[in-house]
Amino acid sequence: MIAPAVIILGLLTFWPMALSFVWSFTKYTGLGDPQWVGFQNYLDLLGDPLFHQAALNTAFFAVTTMAVGPALGLATAILLNRKMRGRAFYRAAFFLPVTTALVAVAAVWKLLLNxxxxxxxxxxxxxxxxxxxxxxxxxxxxxxxxxxxxQGFGFEMVVFLAALQGLPPDLLEAASIDGAGPFRRFWHVVLPYLRPTFVFVYVIGLIGAFQVFDQVYVMTQGGPINSTLTVVYYLINRFRALDLGQASAIAYLLVAVLAGLSYLQVRLARKWS
Amino acid sequence: MKIMKKHGVAAVAAAMLTATAVTVSGCSSGGSGVASDEDQTIVVWDYYGSASPITAAVPEFEKTHKNITVQVEALDWDSMLDKFPVAVSSGAAPDLVTADMTWLPTFASGGLLSDLTPVSKDMINGKAFSDVYNAGALGAMKYNDTYVAAMYDFDAYCLYYRSDVLKAKGLTVPTTWDEFLQTVSSMAEDTDGDGTFDKYALQILPDSFHFAQLLAQNGGRFLNEDDTVAEFNSDAGVGALAYMQKLLDAGGIYWGPSEGDSTGMPGIKDERIGMFINGPYMMGVIKDGAPEQSGKWAVAPAPVGKQQGSYLGGTGLVIPTGAKHAAAAWEFAQFLLAPENQEAVFTAAGAAPATTAGLAMPALSEPDPYFGGEVPFKDFEAAMETATPFPYVAEWESIDSSITNALETALLGKASPKDALDAAAKSADSELAK
Known part of the structure; x- marks a missing residue:
């Protein structure tokens, strides 16, 4: 029963991934035979100032968006978890940008900021x-x-909202009876309860943030002065220059960083729980 | 792009595999000859968009070539740039492609373009290439001494200006760099007093195309004669960039990548832009985009520095490596390059035909009411005579990127022209050394 799915997945995902992993050790334009260069593509990247800048920009973007986005999502979720007039409308309104194409959102923001x-x-x-x-x-x-x-905090809001609605009311009641005020209830009951949700939000969010491309493509094309050049944007540039070997190496460096970060997050979550 | 975002290069490979599933030819014939009794379907990738002279030529071609069916697939410029290498490397190449001349170094050095000599015998419609094009175009069509493209439209730069404003301010058309600086300064206005010019300013594009214009006019060149070392940071290059900076300060409006539309149409429409330097394709763009400004614009030769000079670009017709119907594709290319069909490059797309016979067609010498009843093409044709293409080196994509970065750095005041160009030259030398 699962054979067709496995075959399709293997053919369209794992095989290309394996292929590009091999290419990351070659000089390859896409035509002819790839020329084996060992770790040269990786070494070139490590000494490439443009790649350093792309990595720094990407890290800045990831840190900024992941510092503010989930906090904003959680705050909105807490507000919209209360009984209030127009609650359904606000929930839908905050989630609406998530359902809008990223390119369209970027184009609108570009007009706003011009x-x-x-x-x-x-x-x-x-x-x-x-x-x-x-x-x-x-x-x-x-x-x-x-x-x-x-564009993205509506997603985090929905995830936190779903988690908050699963929070047993008796936990909060017990804390209240013990004399905990709103802040202590939040700090000692709500936050620990949301820990698995935070891990989920940060793992998914960081993966998305490190792959930022659409917004840059629409709003600045990596400029000015490479100040918005990101790792994936640089990867595309290398691809367009027919340097498939280096483009593959960038992709695998990104995979390695994301895998490392995700592993770290899961380990931390286990430690805290 | 969405796929790319999710899986990086793996997705590129996936796209390549997927592309193999795309049938680009309806014909089972794999021969390169065009036997009269053999039906063939050629696939043409065309980036001209809705006003394509290529699509318009198909019915007439099919009438006279009963055994060849032309299937035109429209792609935008960006999609073409991304899909072309994937299609060729996955064995799913189209038969004929409109390619920006600036792509040729990368594509040709990557082995993606066919040598046209075997299929053309260096002849177009019975005439030698050298009788069809001028010297500048011939040079641009070659990579390593072989023809890899037949130029279809050309791009060489002239000055577009608001003639009504120029007249109202009692100014004359500038012919030298010094005069240009004065004119730009007198034309541009800062209506809200915020320190930036917001009316009738000169559009300053921080790209290598516009730098090439000034570099050539200042007696400089991008690379040395052997194409092994960067030379754009010479005194001539630094002077060219310093002059660009002076233009910006005197009355320019910085039009960086964040503006998105490099044609500047939004700025032309709302009159922030009153002057710009660009190629003949802008005639069609501006007529379509700002019909209400008809009669207010004019074209003149770009003001000259130490010597004449311009960037030379345009569109080439290329036959990709692995094209299944190269001979039939060349038949269609020749049809498109016939003088009567070259005229359509102007009448349909508002661009400039690349062949000398095409440029001599009557439609191109008729007074144009949009440009005050003048004949702008004569200026572009003259500009083409002294225009030169970008260096044909495989690393051009990266070098171009470094130069653009240097221009942005200097024009935004983050470094001096010399420091910015020196940094770019260092990067270019490192690329060339590879």
Missing amino acids: DGGIVNQALGLFGITGHQWLADPNTALPAIAIASIW
């Missing part, structure tokens, strides 16, 4: 001079991070 966009116009109302957010190397990446957080 020189004559709504953001600068709004600042102008308060007498504040606008800024070329996406054309300034200091603000381009944070701007992309903000757009990404806005």
